Amino acid sequence: MLDYLPLILAGTLAAATPLIFAGLGELVAERSGVINLGVEGMMLIGAIAGFAAAAETGHGAAIGLPAGALAGAAAAAVFGFFALSLAANQAACGLALTIFGIGLSAFIGQHYVSYSLPGLQPVVVPLLSDIPLLGPVLFKQDWVVYLSLAAFALVAWTLAKTRLGLLLKAVGEAPEAAHAIGYPVIAIRYGAVVFGGAMAGIAGAYLSTVYTPLWVQNMSAGRGWIAVALVVFATWKPTRLLLGAYLFGFVTILQFHAQGLGLQVPVQLLAALPYLATIVVLVLISRDRKLLQLNLPASLGKPFLP
Amino acid sequence: MHPTEPRLQLLHITKRYPSVVANDDVSLSVMPGEIHAILGENGAGKSTLMKIIYGAVKADAGEMLWNGQQVAIANPAQARKLGIGMVFQHFSLFETLTVVENIALVLDEPFDLAALALRVKEVSERYGLPLDPHRLVHSLSVGERQRVEIVRCLLQDPKLLILDEPTSVLTPQAVQKLFETLRRLAAEGVAILYISHKLHEIQSLCDSATIMRGGKVTGEAIPREETPATLARLMIGRELPVCEAPPYHGLVRPVLQVERLSLTSDDPFGTELKEVSLTVNAGEIVGIAGISGNGQAELLAALSGEATVDRETIWLDGEAVGHLDAGRRRDRGLVFVPEERLGRGAVPALSLARNALLTGHRQGMKHWGLVAFDKAQAFAEQCIARFDVRCGGPGAAARSLSGGNLQKFIVGREIMLAPKLMIVAQPTWGVDVGAAAFLRQTLLDLSRSGVAILVISEELEELFEISDRIAVLAAGRLSATQPRAQADAESVGLQMSGLFNEAETSNAPA
Numbered sequence: 001m002l003d004y005l006p007l008i009l010a011g012t013l014a015a016a017t018p019l020i021f022a023g024l025g026e027l028v029a030e031r032s033g034v035i036n037l038g039v040e041g042m043m044l045i046g047a048i049a050g051f052a053a054a055a056e057t058g059h060g061a062a063i064g065l066p067a068g069a070l071a072g073a074a075a076a077a078v079f080g081f082f083a084l085s086l087a088a089n090q091a092a093c094g095l096a097l098t099i100f101g102i103g104l105s106a107f108i109g110q111h112y113v114s115y116s117l118p119g120l121q122p123v124v125v126p127l128l129s130d131i132p133l134l135g136p137v138l139f140k141q142d143w144v145v146y147l148s149l150a151a152f153a154l155v156a157w158t159l160a161k162t163r164l165g166l167l168l169k170a171v172g173e174a175p176e177a178a179h180a181i182g183y184p185v186i187a188i189r190y191g192a193v194v195f196g197g198a199m200a201g202i203a204g205a206y207l208s209t210v211y212t213p214l215w216v217q218n219m220s221a222g223r224g225w226i227a228v229a230l231v232v233f234a235t236w237k238p239t240r241l242l243l244g245a246y247l248f249g250f251v252t253i254l255q256f257h258a259q260g261l262g263l264q265v266p267v268q269l270l271a272a273l274p275y276l277a278t279i280v281v282l283v284l285i286s287r288d289r290k291l292l293q294l295n296l297p298a299s300l301g302k303p304f305l306p
Numbered sequence: 307m308h309p310t311e312p313r314l315q316l317l318h319i320t321k322r323y324p325s326v327v328a329n330d331d332v333s334l335s336v337m338p339g340e341i342h343a344i345l346g347e348n349g350a351g352k353s354t355l356m357k358i359i360y361g362a363v364k365a366d367a368g369e370m371l372w373n374g375q376q377v378a379i380a381n382p383a384q385a386r387k388l389g390i391g392m393v394f395q396h397f398s399l400f401e402t403l404t405v406v407e408n409i410a411l412v413l414d415e416p417f418d419l420a421a422l423a424l425r426v427k428e429v430s431e432r433y434g435l436p437l438d439p440h441r442l443v444h445s446l447s448v449g450e451r452q453r454v455e456i457v458r459c460l461l462q463d464p465k466l467l468i469l470d471e472p473t474s475v476l477t478p479q480a481v482q483k484l485f486e487t488l489r490r491l492a493a494e495g496v497a498i499l500y501i502s503h504k505l506h507e508i509q510s511l512c513d514s515a516t517i518m519r520g521g522k523v524t525g526e527a528i529p530r531e532e533t534p535a536t537l538a539r540l541m542i543g544r545e546l547p548v549c550e551a552p553p554y555h556g557l558v559r560p561v562l563q564v565e566r567l568s569l570t571s572d573d574p575f576g577t578e579l580k581e582v583s584l585t586v587n588a589g590e591i592v593g594i595a596g597i598s599g600n601g602q603a604e605l606l607a608a609l610s611g612e613a614t615v616d617r618e619t620i621w622l623d624g625e626a627v628g629h630l631d632a633g634r635r636r637d638r639g640l641v642f643v644p645e646e647r648l649g650r651g652a653v654p655a656l657s658l659a660r661n662a663l664l665t666g667h668r669q670g671m672k673h674w675g676l677v678a679f680d681k682a683q684a685f686a687e688q689c690i691a692r693f694d695v696r697c698g699g700p701g702a703a704a705r706s707l708s709g710g711n712l713q714k715f716i717v718g719r720e721i722m723l724a725p726k727l728m729i730v731a732q733p734t735w736g737v738d739v740g741a742a743a744f745l746r747q748t749l750l751d752l753s754r755s756g757v758a759i760l761v762i763s764e765e766l767e768e769l770f771e772i773s774d775r776i777a778v779l780a781a782g783r784l785s786a787t788q789p790r791a792q793a794d795a796e797s798v799g800l801q802m803s804g805l806f807n808e809a810e811t812s813n814a815p816a
Contacts, residue, residue, distance in 0.1 A: 163417040166407055170400045177398035180362065181412050182382030290574040294402065 008253050009137040013145050014211060016249030018043070018203035018220075020148040022227035023234075023241045024155045025199025030231055031159065032192035033172035033299040037094025038079050040224025041101020042197050043204035046072040048105040048112075050205025051215050055115050061144060064117075064209035065202050072201020073194045075101065080193045084186050087303035098224070106217045117213035120144070144206050151199070156238040168192060172297030175304040185304050200224065226278060233282030235295040240285070248278040311374045313338045313497040314359070314466055319368035321354055328354040329365070330521045336466065336497040341488060343508040343529060344501045345541055346518035347738045348709070352501045355518075356468050359499075360392045361385040386412065391459030392468045399451055401444035401575065405437055409458045430457045433487050444575045447803075448597050449480040456487065467491065468499045473507060477597070478766070478799035485511050503541070503739075505534045517541055547743035549771055554589035554754050561727045561758035562586040562609075563621040567628075569604050569613065577601040579608065582784040584777065586727065586758040591749060592787060593773030594762045596802055601782040602731070602762055609729050609760070610642040611635040623726050636668065639726030643717055645735065647709065651716045654705035658697065659686040661704050662719055669723060685722065693718030694744065710741025717745060721752055728752065728759045734768060746772050766795055780804040 022039050029036050036042075050061075050068030057063050075097060083093040123146070125139035159165035167188060171178045175185045207219055226248060234240035251274040259270055286292055312335040321329040328351045336342045344352045357363040359370070361379035370377055372388055379385045382392075399408050406423045413422070423439035430437040435453040443451060452472060459467055469488075473481045488511065492498055500512055508515055509529045517525045517540040525540040538546040562585065569579040579601050586592045596602060607613040609620065611632035620628040622638050632642070644650040652661045663671055663682045671681040686700035695715045697707050704712060713733070720728060733749065734742035750772055753759045762779075763769050769776055775787040778801035785801050 163410065166403065166411060170403065170411055173400050173402055174398075177400060178411075180382070180394060180398040182361075182386070183411075289572065293574045298401075 004257060006133055006136045008250070008257065009133075010140065011253035011256075012246055012249040013137065013141055014249070015252045016245040017145050017148045018206050018211065018223055019227050019230065019245035019248055020152060020242060021203035021206065022200045022224060023230045023245055024151055024238065025196035025203075026227055027231045027234070027236060027238060027241055028155060028159075028168065028199075029189075029192045029196035030300060031168045031172045031236060031297055032189045033175060033297050033302070033304070034083065034189050034193050035090050035094065035228075035301045036076065036079055036083075036097070036193060036196055037091055037228060038075065038097025038101065039094075039196075039200050039227050040220055040222065041098035042072045042075045042200035043207070043220040043224045043227075044101040044105035044218070045075045046201025046204030047208040047219060048108045048204075048215070049201065051112055051115075051117070051208040052108065054117055054205075054209045055112060060117055060213075061120055061142075061205070061209040064205045065144065068201040068203075068205025068208075069198040070201065072204065073198040076194045076197020076200070077190070079197070080190050083303070084189050084193070087305050090301050090303065102218060109215050109217055112215040113217075115215055117209055119213040120210050142210055144210055152238060152242055159238065169297070172299055175299050179304075179306050185306065189304070200227075203227070222275065226275060229279060230282065233279075233286045235286055235292055236297065237295065244278060244282055247281055248274050251277045312336060312371070313340075313373060314499075315371040315374075316355075316359070317369040317371070319355065319358060319365050319370075321351075321358060321363065321365050327521050329358070332368070332518070332521075332523055334516045334523070334526075336499060338465070338495045338497050339492050340514060341492050341498045341500055341512045343512035343515035344499060344518065345503065345505075345508055345515050345537065347503055347542060348736055349520075349738060350518040350541075351521040352518055353470060356392065356470055356499065356501060359385070359466075359468065360390060383414075386462055387414070389463065389465035390468065391462055391464035391466070392470070393452065393455045393459060393472055394470055399443050399454060402442065404440050404442055405446075405454050406439040408443060408454060409439075409461060412458055413461060425461065426457060429460050433457075433460060433490060434483065435487060448599065449476055452476070452484075456484075460491075464496060466497045466499065468501070470501045471503075472500075473502070473504065474764070477802040478795050479803065481507070505537050505541075508537070509534070519543065542739050547740065549743060549746045549750060551750050551772065551774075552754055554756075556589050556756045558587050558589060560585050560621075561588050561623050562760060564609070565619050565621070567605075567608055567615060567619045569608050569615060571604050573603075575599075577604060577782045579604050580782045582779075582782075584760075584784060584787070586760050588726075588756050588758050589753055590774040591753045591759040591761055591772050593769035593776045594760065594779050594784070595766055595769050595776060595798055596762075596764070596779035598764055600780050600804075602779060604782070605779065605784075606642075606644070606729065606731055606762060610640070610644075636665065636723075639724075641665070641720035641723055641725040641728050643713075643720055643728070643730040643733065645731040647712050647716060648705055652704040652712060655703055657686075657701045657703060658690070658695075658707075658715060659683045659700040661715075662686040662689065662700075665723060666719060685719075689715060689718040689722055692722075693748070708738075709735075710737040710745075713737055713745060714741060714748075717748060721748070725757055728757055729762075730759065731762045732764065733761060734763075734765065742768075766798060770795065778802055 022043055026036060026039050046068035049071030050064035053067030054060050054064035079093050079097050082088045083090045120142040122140045123143050129135045129139040171185050171188050179185050204220060208215060230241050230244040234244055255270040255273045259267060315335040317333050319329050319332045332355055346352045354363060358365045361381045361384055406419055406426055409426055410417060410419060410422055426437060426439040435457055437453055437457060472484060488498055502508055512529050515527050515529045516523055519541060535545060564582055564584040567579055567582045571578060577600055608615050611630055614631060615628040617626045617629040622640060627635050648654045659682045662685045666685050671678050683700050693714045696711050733745050749759055770790060773790050775789055776793045776798060777787040778785040778798055780802055781804045
């Protein structure tokens, strides 16, 4: 088992990467008071856009990720038009976006069913990667994994230390007050939602161009929903979100190895394990109602009309 | 220094909304160093006018001169840049942010919280408005929140400060402190627009006044040279109505008894009730003073039955009812008029007749188990006639009524249920003077017919007008009640800040 450990931990980081991107994006959107249930759809749109761009240009993830980000952002902008400009019900718009994303990605994906992409080689950090256990886990990953950690650091720092972070929190808590002191609430929420879409798009493109570099219909497999759940259970805090994503990644990889060992357990049950474990642990962590209420963006899900 | 030019001059400002002309040809001017009152009732158009000055609302017609120059203010940021600061009636603060974070959000300067915290401390001390920059706003009292708003304005070096009903939630002592600060600012040359409907405040603070009614300017006055009666006539078009409290001759027996009621709140911003004890007798009105957020919401929930408590902590007409829910308590003669008229007292989109059903169904508005709409209709008609509710009839939607008329309907509906005990929260909040006087007299008359009434209000003057006994709720603890004749605003105000001894609390042995 100990021989497996570096392998499992290294796989954990990669498996958690799409959740980190999608979760951070949704966290920012929710901090501004908008709940976008279209994460799953935006991930799939990002996945197919990234895959198509990578396949057509032959440049792999280097072009696939930006393409996925753009497609995700565009999908989020459409959501924003309905949910923000027209003040439609956010939950309904988000669900519609998810259904649309599933359909659209399957439709475009028809052309790419037999394609596969080369994938990414790990970036090996010299010297550091030779550290026992930690070395291969932390310093022998593809560059997107490093990018996800940078994105985490950037979002956490922005939320905690900058005026922009404060403004997001203010708009999410009391949009009327933010409007009264002269901030463009709708524009700020657009920004947050589009950022969330771009991040979901990157998450999807990572799945289709790096993690499993071939096109499979509906390949996000509910990770978008896990990202939405992670944000709530992480009580809108980036660090908790990161831990939740790694927990999901860890159980995902663990159950792969369990399947490989040929345990007498139905494969479907093992495959459901990461979802179950993540939800159970996060519910336990966030069972403190006061903590949840203190951090909940008070205007979450409520349309704002200036 | 003899300023010759007004700091701000408004000429013929007009603002129309689809159903109402909020400002009709309004003109006024304020000199530097002048404290100028805008006096008027709810709905007179004061708040709209201030929002126009602050750039939050655009006028349809009229001009604005700033230091003699014509200006068009497009948004609040531009107003702030000119030097206009505004202290809002409903605070524009963010509860989960700290004081200094709240202030940083409106300042147009590099983001440095540590340096700003020092300046906040310095300015707040210079003007006698002590503040801890690192406290979270939700943990502050209402008076402290107002200080945050004022300090926020002061840090922008304002030339004109607008205060919208700033004293409506302050204790009498806090009002005095606020006035000292405002006089100091005026002495430094700041022009101040002070919006209020409280005549005595305007007389003690303001140099001049513009009086508005129904969107129009009805007069200009030097408040110190006027009497409350002459100002009232300008403001409401007649004398201030006075309530009469005749003595009660019926049988005095306790109807509501609360014994050592404690309740923890689920709300992280809520207040815990600590051993509240209280008795309300038939034929009297007991008033509970205090600033909202000191346990008022929790006490109302426990008394109305929205939150259930231990059986023997609440007694209704001799029966232990603490464990019963709101419906079961209503069955036993309790009625409750909540603070929020729309959404809790009445369903906004439903007609008055259907709103009558909500609590009136106990009056036999059914026929073979089905709703008897004709009876509800008749009930609503009767209520409208008896309590002078101005509306489009029983079919009018609740939200189409003005605050005063809807409150008359809700109070009337509950009175028609022939209660033993009535609990009322903020009976005249946001209600015009005429309707407020009517409501107060209605409550007095009801109590003299043998009903026990408990009124929870932030308006001290109102409580002194109608209560037979007064208690104060502060930080979740209730003071002992004192007869109105022995209570004075000064000591009640001190208690509202939480300054009462253990010996004076309600649970002390009598």
